[in-house]
Amino acid sequence: MLARLTIYGLTEKIIIPIAQIASGEPYGVPPRPEMTAPQLRRTIATACRILANAGLAEDILGHVSARVGTDTILVRCRGPREQGLLLTLDEDVRQVDLDGRGDELESWSVPTELPIHAEILRARPAVDAVVHCHPPAVLAAALAGVELRPVFGAYNIPAARMALDGIPVYPRKILVRRPELGRELVAAMGVAPVCVLSGHGIVTVGSGPHAVEQAVVRALNLGLLARVGVEQARLGGRPADLTPEDIAELPDLGAAFNDLNLWRHHVARLRLTGLELD
Numbered sequence: 001m002l003a004r005l006t007i008y009g010l011t012e013k014i015i016i017p018i019a020q021i022a023s024g025e026p027y028g029v030p031p032r033p034e035m036t037a038p039q040l041r042r043t044i045a046t047a048c049r050i051l052a053n054a055g056l057a058e059d060i061l062g063h064v065s066a067r068v069g070t071d072t073i074l075v076r077c078r079g080p081r082e083q084g085l086l087l088t089l090d091e092d093v094r095q096v097d098l099d100g101r102g103d104e105l106e107s108w109s110v111p112t113e114l115p116i117h118a119e120i121l122r123a124r125p126a127v128d129a130v131v132h133c134h135p136p137a138v139l140a141a142a143l144a145g146v147e148l149r150p151v152f153g154a155y156n157i158p159a160a161r162m163a164l165d166g167i168p169v170y171p172r173k174i175l176v177r178r179p180e181l182g183r184e185l186v187a188a189m190g191v192a193p194v195c196v197l198s199g200h201g202i203v204t205v206g207s208g209p210h211a212v213e214q215a216v217v218r219a220l221n222l223g224l225l226a227r228v229g230v231e232q233a234r235l236g237g238r239p240a241d242l243t244p245e246d247i248a249e250l251p252d253l254g255a256a257f258n259d260l261n262l263w264r265h266h267v268a269r270l271r272l273t274g275l276e277l278d
């Protein structure tokens, strides 16, 4: 069964997979051939390092995945010499199916919260990459009841638009370790590009040939919104929302500017600190 939902100003097909689950039919869309598997593996490993280096993933928790086939993904797994997201290696990114099985796993284990990735990718054919991490500022904002409102504009237009569109919240403070919990999260997220998991972290998604980069930049922007919100609350400020006139003057500078330039900037920051992969 297909349903077309319009939430937060976005329109996207979302599959409600009850019938497919019952029948065991495969989900998903054809593979995206833009990137070879080694390139995508490197991009996912770099994504993990960027998230950690930016303070969105403090230690060993968090993971990034990308769709590579109808029922297969590359996902950051935990290996025998796990050292945390900041030191993710290409070899930590393994190919598995959406149930977390695969010949490639060897001594690596899939994330306990693989259902976050699997259920989003099953339900949303347009999504090609998923980021999950635990940014401290988002946690603080959610626990303090700080609403992530559109209080700034040109300072960061994609982040402002994210706040304008509305950021859904999955209210349960649990480990999303079973498919039915993943589907609860999918339902709370709707077709939004981001979701706050209260008392837990965030999920962001990306689409197209630069899906991983897009999902990472969305995570960075959500982290920024939370930091600004927490700081405003600490200062006792209650800034006004953007006016319609100012919103109308905020251009969309495009994915090449918003996502890829920022991605390259963060790769360069890794290089400066000696953390870029060889």
Ligand SMILES: [Zn+2]
Residues within 6 Å of the ligand: 061, 062, 113, 132, 133, 134, 200, 201
């Ligand atoms: Zn988590």
